[in-house]
Amino acid sequence: MNSLQEYPAYKRLPLQLREADGNYFHTADGKRVLDLYGGHCVNTLGAGDVGIGRALAAQWQECSFTTNLIDMPARQDLLHALAPGLPPGSWQMFCSNSGAEANENLLKLALNATGRDTVVAFEGAFHGRTAAAAAVSDQKNPAWPATPFNVRKLPWGSTSLIDSSVAAVILEPIQSLAGVIMPAPGFLNDLREACDRSGALLLFDEVQTGNGRLGEMWASQFFGVIADGFSTAKGIGGGFPLGLTFITESHAAKVPAGLCGSTFGGGPMAMAAAMQIQKRLVEPGFLDQVKKCGALLQAAAGVGPVESVQGAGLLLGLKISPSTTARQVRDALLAQGILTGLCNDPQILRLSPALTLNAADVSQFLDALTSLQFCE
Numbered sequence: 001m002n003s004l005q006e007y008p009a010y011k012r013l014p015l016q017l018r019e020a021d022g023n024y025f026h027t028a029d030g031k032r033v034l035d036l037y038g039g040h041c042v043n044t045l046g047a048g049d050v051g052i053g054r055a056l057a058a059q060w061q062e063c064s065f066t067t068n069l070i071d072m073p074a075r076q077d078l079l080h081a082l083a084p085g086l087p088p089g090s091w092q093m094f095c096s097n098s099g100a101e102a103n104e105n106l107l108k109l110a111l112n113a114t115g116r117d118t119v120v121a122f123e124g125a126f127h128g129r130t131a132a133a134a135a136v137s138d139q140k141n142p143a144w145p146a147t148p149f150n151v152r153k154l155p156w157g158s159t160s161l162i163d164s165s166v167a168a169v170i171l172e173p174i175q176s177l178a179g180v181i182m183p184a185p186g187f188l189n190d191l192r193e194a195c196d197r198s199g200a201l202l203l204f205d206e207v208q209t210g211n212g213r214l215g216e217m218w219a220s221q222f223f224g225v226i227a228d229g230f231s232t233a234k235g236i237g238g239g240f241p242l243g244l245t246f247i248t249e250s251h252a253a254k255v256p257a258g259l260c261g262s263t264f265g266g267g268p269m270a271m272a273a274a275m276q277i278q279k280r281l282v283e284p285g286f287l288d289q290v291k292k293c294g295a296l297l298q299a300a301a302g303v304g305p306v307e308s309v310q311g312a313g314l315l316l317g318l319k320i321s322p323s324t325t326a327r328q329v330r331d332a333l334l335a336q337g338i339l340t341g342l343c344n345d346p347q348i349l350r351l352s353p354a355l356t357l358n359a360a361d362v363s364q365f366l367d368a369l370t371s372l373q374f375c376e
């Protein structure tokens with residue numbers, strides 16, 4: 001008799017999901033839960049967005065899937081829609097299915113474009129779980145027996161050791177899993193200069209910071225520093241798997257065509273979902289609303305157990321006072337019907353809600369925080 005169980009990858013929350021709608025879950029026992037975690041930055045427009053649903057249904061009718069050997073209007077449409085919002089420059093884009101894949105391809109392109117063998121990454125970083133993405137992540141328990149290239153790990157904020165052996169410097173412009181840690185003023189500019197001096201490519205992992213989350217389309221624009229290549233995933237598909245790798249045309253020209261490839265990457269359904277997200281992100285006032293709600297959430301500083309707020313837009317870390325842990329606050333909020341997130345810093349509660357969050361949702365959260373009581 002066979003048996004099959006799920007591999008225990010995740011410690012599951014005590015929630016029995018019935019359905020998810022916009023910024024809310026409805027549980028099997030009739031509770032309504034405000035989702036301030038957004039499926040780890042995925043649900044750009046909340047759950048069950050009607051426009052994405054319609055676009056997917058229409059695309060399925062028109063062409064559900066075909067080989068990448070055939071060009072298709074859905075991919076051309078997305079290229080045209082994304083281009084105006086990109087950081088200034090001439091770019092090429094490669095489509096895959098996840099953040100880790102997008103980073104693997106980014107690193108592969110940088111190593112091949114430079115012909116060098118070393119990548120600089122940062123302590124605290126998280127870039128995914130596949131071999132190359134894990135190699136440049138700060139793994140507490142290294143998951144792979146060997147790294148596929150030389151990795152030089154620098155403390156966050158350091159610009160040392162970026163020399164002529166370095167193909168690329170990869171970083172999250174805001175380190176999310178580490179604790180929503182902002183770059184110190186000038187750090188990204190200094191990295192840009194160090195890369196220009198050494199001939200290394202500056203690579204941004206915009207899996208979390210991209211797609212409007214900071215109130216600008218990309219972190220490049222938020223911080224005013226342009227990378228040579230960047231990746232995104234999560235929010236770009238709003239729940240439909242999609243990873244994108246962007247590299248400047250001048251660097252792409254140094255790499256043979258056909259170096260990257262994927263069966264599903266760039267498939268029509270993912271293109272249709274991403275297209276719908278782009279349409280919403282460029283609607284007048286959409287990104288202003290992200291900034292506005294982010295600013296309202298900054299008012300959590302000093303409320304209940306929250307000492308201070310870090311991060312930007314709708315990628316925020318709430319620093320919890322030392323007498324309590326973020327986990328205790330997360331659990332207490334969940335008991336009140338609000339889902340928030342944790343990270344590697346036990347004192348930081350992470351928020352990455354849908355970009356459709358509104359002022360009423362923020363007030364509900366601030367009221368709940370105010371009411372929290374913890375025994376010393």
Ligand SMILES: Cc1ncc(COP(=O)(O)O)c(C=O)c1O
Binds near residue numbers: 040172176
């Ligand atoms: C910054 C960052 N990069 C890469 C990844 C990996 O993305 P995926 O899980 O889609 O492979 C994640 C996932 O959490 C992430 O937060």
